[in-house]
């Protein structure tokens with residue numbers, strides 16, 4: 001009999017969403033074990049640890065950090081974030097001693113890996129079976145042999161002060177004296193990034209405002225923009241005052257993405273606490289609030305990240321009906337394997353298989369990506385075995401489905417040359 005788990009383990013993944021720094025930056029930042037905590041850090045804080053106490057800028061010694069870590073590890077080791085850390089350091093560093101002494105030894109091994117020029121290739125290509133990774137970056141300096149850049153565009157519409165206009169002014173090289181100048185500058189930036197190899201635009205605004213977007217007129221947005229232009233550099237407008245301008249610019253970014261044939265990745269659902277500036281207002285990221293945009297821009301390609309969890313049932317309904325909406329399982333397996341499996345079951349039952357992207361690790365460091373892909377392959381295999389057992393799919397159809405969601409769909413959709 002065909003072994004579905006084995007077949008899926010052999011698929012060379014195209015990873016649709018990460019936050020990985022290039023190796024040179026990791027080396028420069030001297031990343032150690034405490035630099036690998038990322039998501040687990042959120043659980044440690046949720047369990048009562050003081051925020052930032054294990055960070056690079058923390059004044060305490062490595063030994064004190066290890067003591068802090070071990071005491072909170074014992075409170076959090078049940079969560080999937082913790083399991084991911086455990087799997088990654090056990091498989092990649094041979095870690096099996098979760099004492100203060102063991103953590104300090106591991107810390108030395110992580111520092112050595114950070115200085116190893118082959119570490120990225122070894123972990124991503126060899127150990128994880130990944131051929132290409134989309135990574136969220138602030139500039140286009142990425143290693144194109146393994147990565148493709150996706151730019152966060154929130155900075156272009158998160159305007160609350162006169163000063164917030166400067167990054168767009170700088171990046172575009174356009175002097176901005178009118179609202180039209182500003183729109184042209186955004187246009188120029190997106191076109192420049194597209195020509196430079198950016199594969200999608202990304203909107204992460206659910207972390208700092210609602211996804212609900214009205215349709216203000218040019219005149220309304222211009223009035224707001226002019227108020228900003230003539231204000232003091234750091235004198236802030238309130239969020240309700242500037243929302244008209246933001247809404248208009250969100251439409252503009254979508255239109256520029258369409259013009260450049262770029263898909264638009266949008267954060268929906270759950271928040272990561274370390275980057276949330278809204279205090280984790282989960283109701284800001286309701287996927288149903290995107291419906292007016294989905295209805296208006298039939299010619300756009302919207303990639304709705306993270307399966308909309310905890311609004312994932314509405315998400316499924318939207319995905320089933322909108323031809324311009326694409327499902328993306330980035331992050332979801334490590335949020336909850338149970339939910340991810342249930343969602344994958346329903347996705348197979350409801351959504352055309354060309355519209356599903358099966359993996360994005362969403363990690364800041366490659367060790368996390370490794371553990372996440374291992375879990376994703378296993379969960380998808382488990383679901384497909386169940387589907388075959390219930391005669392919902394044949395074995396061949398099951399493996400074809402996995403091949404599509406982990407690889408072929410991304411190559412087609414993002415027009416990749418692999």
Ligand SMILES: [Zn+2]
Nearest residue numbers: 017018019362
């Ligand atoms: Zn992300």
